[in-house]
Amino acid sequence: MRFYLSFQTFFVAEMLRSSLIFARNMSSSVSREIIATKNAPGAVGAYSQAVKIGDTLYVSGSLGLDPSTGNFVSENVGEQTHQSLKNIGEILKAAGTSFSNVVKTTILLADINDFATVNGIYAEYFKAPYPARAAYQVAALPKAARVEIEAIAHVGEITEKKSSL
Numbered sequence: 499m500r501f502y503l504s505f506q507t508f509f510v511a512e513m514l515r516s517s518l519i520f521a522r523n524m525s526s527s528v529s530r531e532i533i534a535t536k537n538a539p540g541a542v543g544a545y546s547q548a549v550k551i552g553d554t555l556y557v558s559g560s561l562g563l564d565p566s567t568g569n570f571v572s573e574n575v576g577e578q579t580h581q582s583l584k585n586i587g588e589i590l591k592a593a594g595t596s597f598s599n600v601v602k603t604t605i606l607l608a609d610i611n612d613f614a615t616v617n618g619i620y621a622e623y624f625k626a627p628y629p630a631r632a633a634y635q636v637a638a639l640p641k642a643a644r645v646e647i648e649a650i651a652h653v654g655e656i657t658e659k660k661s662s663l
Contacts (some may be wrong), residue, residue, distance in 0.1 A: 528551055528552045529550075529551075529552065530549060530550070530551050531549070531550040532546045532548075532549055532550075533546070533547055533548035533549065533550055533555065533589060533592050533593045534546065534547050534548075534592070535547065535588050535589060535591075535592035536565065537565055537588035537591075537592070538560070538565050538585040538586075538588040538589050538592075539560075539561070539563040539564070539565045539568060539585060540568075541558065542561070542640050542641065543640070545558050546558060547589050548589050548592075548593060550593055550653060553652055553653045553654045554650065554651075554652060554653070555590070555593045555595060555649075555650065555651040555652070555653050556648075556650055557586055557589050557590070557648055557649040557650070557651065558648060559604075559606065559640075559646040559647065559648040560582045560583075560585045560586045560589070560646065560647050560648065560649075561578070561581075561582055561585075561639070561640065561641065561643045561645075561646055562577065562578025562579065562580070562581035562582045562585075562643065562644070562645065563581065563585070563641075564581065565585065565588075570641070570643070573644070574644075575609075575612045575615055575616065575644040575645055576615050576616075576619055578643060578644050578645050579615070579616045579619040579620070579645050579647075580619055582645060582646065582647045583619070583620070583623045583647065586647060586649055587623070590649075590651060593651070593653055594653055595651050595652065595653045595654075597623050597624055597625075598625070598656075599651045599652045599653065599654075599656055600624065600629045600649050600650070600651045601629050601630065601650055601651060601652055602629050602630045602631065602649065602650040603620075603624075603629050603630075603631045603632075603647060603648065603649045603650075604631070604632050604633070604634070604647070604648045604649075605620070605631065605632070605633040605634070605645065605646075605647050606633075606634055606636045606639060606645065606646040606647070606648075607633060607634065607635050607636065607644070607645055608635070608636065608638070608639055608642075608643065608644050608645070609635065609644070610633075610635035612644060612645065613633060616633075616645055617633075620647075627658065629649075
């Protein structure tokens with residue numbers, strides 16, 4: 499009986515402590531910063547080039563547009579992919595981070611048959627350990643683009659851990 503009461507007391511105390519920690523974390527605020535650079539094309543809609551929340555950077559979908567003209571560098575999917583990734587690189591730089599800190603990307607393709615071409619170019623910008631990634635064919639992209647790429651990155655130092663797999 500004594501052990502049961504001690505455990506019950508411990509359990510109630512632990513629940514109270516956890517609730518206080520949760521409440522403290524819920525009331526804390528985090529900073530939001532809008533990232534914008536003239537070295538990448540401006541948004542083609544009502545959105546920002548990137549938003550930094552705390553130490554996480556969310557880069558909006560990037561098209562293969564030349565930042566100086568606002569036009570596609572080419573109709574070629576390979577050239578659009580290079581330019582899209584260059585634009586992302588400029589946004590990452592403006593936020594104080596780089597391709598090595600990207601943790602997730604999403605690639606939107608007008609034609610899934612372009613996947614191999616895009617994947618080959620993508621590998622020129624991202625080195626192992628690669629970010630998590632998804633790729634989809636979509637019905638259409640803004641301005642009739644062939645490819646659009648978005649990214650999520652960490653701003654700050656990343657320490658690599660070895661997987662146990």
